[in-house]
Amino acid sequence: MPKTVKLMQGNEACTAGALAAGLKFYAGYPITPSTEIAELCAEELPKIGGKFIQMEDEIGSIAAIIGASLTGKKSMTATSGPGFSLMQECLGYASLCEIPLVIVNVQRMGPSTGMPTSPAQADVMQARWGTHGDHPVIVLAPGNVRECFELTLRAFDLSEKYRVPAIVLTDEVIGHMREKVELPDPADVKPVRRAAPKSPAGYKPYAVESDSATPLMAPFGEGYRWHVTGLFHDESGFPSNKPEVADKLLRRLMAKVEKNAADIEDYATESLEDCDIAVISFGSSAMSSLSAVRRLRKEGKKAGMLRLKTIWPFPETVVRELAGHAKTIFVPEMNLGQLALEVERVVGCRSRVVRVGKVNGELFRPEEIYNAIMGAK
């Protein structure tokens, strides 16, 4: 089958990526700038026997996709800041109970209702730490429309593989931007399926072979008759108050992501090898950043660019390699320094980290980043 070339919007590409991954269940609540994803799912899913439901709120939306995921269906919701806040409760549930699911968060200006619907990138920390308690989560950040397709597909793969909720963190610009996208040949797309047990006999839902392993997941309705609870549980799935059980479970949940960071981390680089000015950015800010970096290169400055496609787990190794050889690291983002905090943590005092934040609801213009770099003392 020939490759398809299409003019697509970011939200549309996210939906196409989800369908390519095998999406069969979508539950959501209307919120700009994510609504196109719900609208397209409502239209496309019935055609393939999938299900769409518009829930009464975002709490219900994530709850419903957890329920559907437990029946073995690949499930997704999409939202923006205010809705994402409401989802935090059940995001923690999915982390603890190890339920695969994907949330697309098309970020807008906050806090609160904020500036509907101007772009922002201020949910970096909410995506990581929004729910209570230590918990694992995977967050991917597309930098263009094509990546909306790729990274939504990848979010499903990672979520199914590690049984960790995966968040696709886009923003209003990426979500509503239209670009020419070349979609892969469907025959070349091999989505990951969660590993399932072979028979109900002796099934222990949370039994694992190592302290960072992902257990086998049985679908509901197939005779396994297992128990899922948001209480800390032992390998049988039933609640336990034993300190050693809690400790072992939580450390394993975190280790699933930490020990597999190399598999999960993804980024793009340009002219990074010899740079002494580095720019680290993501999403729509990275588009403007790249223009600034290329202009600096043309002018003979040793500027380089690291664009993060995985935000969480934070790609520490590549950032640590930059420390020292890049004298100054600029972090443009549409917030007041959330990603920069992580860069500072990893780089320490080996490079100077400069926060370049923009919070007026407008996308960076390349010259703003250029000027910030040129103007830095």
Next chain:
Amino acid sequence: MSDALKYFRQDRLPHIWCPGCGHGTVTGALVRAIERLGLDKNKVCVVSGIGCSSRAVGYLDFDTLHTAHGRALAFATGIKLSRPDLKVIVMTGDGDCTAIGGNHFIHAARRNIGITTIVMNNEIYGMTSGQYSPMTPKGLLGTTAPYGNAERSFDLCELAKASGATFVGRGTSFHVPLLIDLIEKALQNDGFSVVEAITQCPTYLGRKNKLGGAVEMLNWIKDKTVNAKAAAALPPEKKAGKLLIGELHNAPAPEFAGEYGELIGKVQRSFENIKGGLWECASNSD
């Protein structure tokens, strides 16, 4: 009980409920209704929220899901819509269902999705030790109502009916044969069914309000209820202030997950070639 025991995870017993609690009676009634209908254990899924009542699911030998506070019906909606062939049951309490979960409750009823909801109404938050709930009668004491509950309470069955539930009944832990009958009928209804089961909480509601132990509270429940059929023939003064028990509403209507399935069929028939849509979906069968 021996036959009903097969629906329990007997290795998970004894339960965590206090001596004299009515939740075990309601759980027993559910299991007996399931037994009467001969439901396949592998095709029943029981979902609960948070609270004393919601612990019931851990003792039952089905696929069971103990969810977040108030969210049982939303999780259950995902399961039922995804797998309409499963019998989906929600076990919840008065606080879980009508306070934090109130919105999910009215919308599940509105959709008439095929979920049987058993609300164990002990008129108090037991798990957190005795705060008033939206079902605590006005004037009763709770730890957060030290001078008597100043709020009005819900009539849950009226709420369910008004929201669109197609089967509604109220039973109690005193009237056990009635409760089993009601749950059996609720399970047979295709759409959204609600059975409110008034139960006694001697530990908190009883102690705080000097209502006595389990036996006294069961009599208290008996005295404040009247059978809906009998009530029709009673003079108004004999019904005043009493809650009706029995089948209160039975109006079958098309069930949501089934209707959505029909919609899928219609959509698929109207698209001769569904390939080449937003994505070549047919290639991925999962």
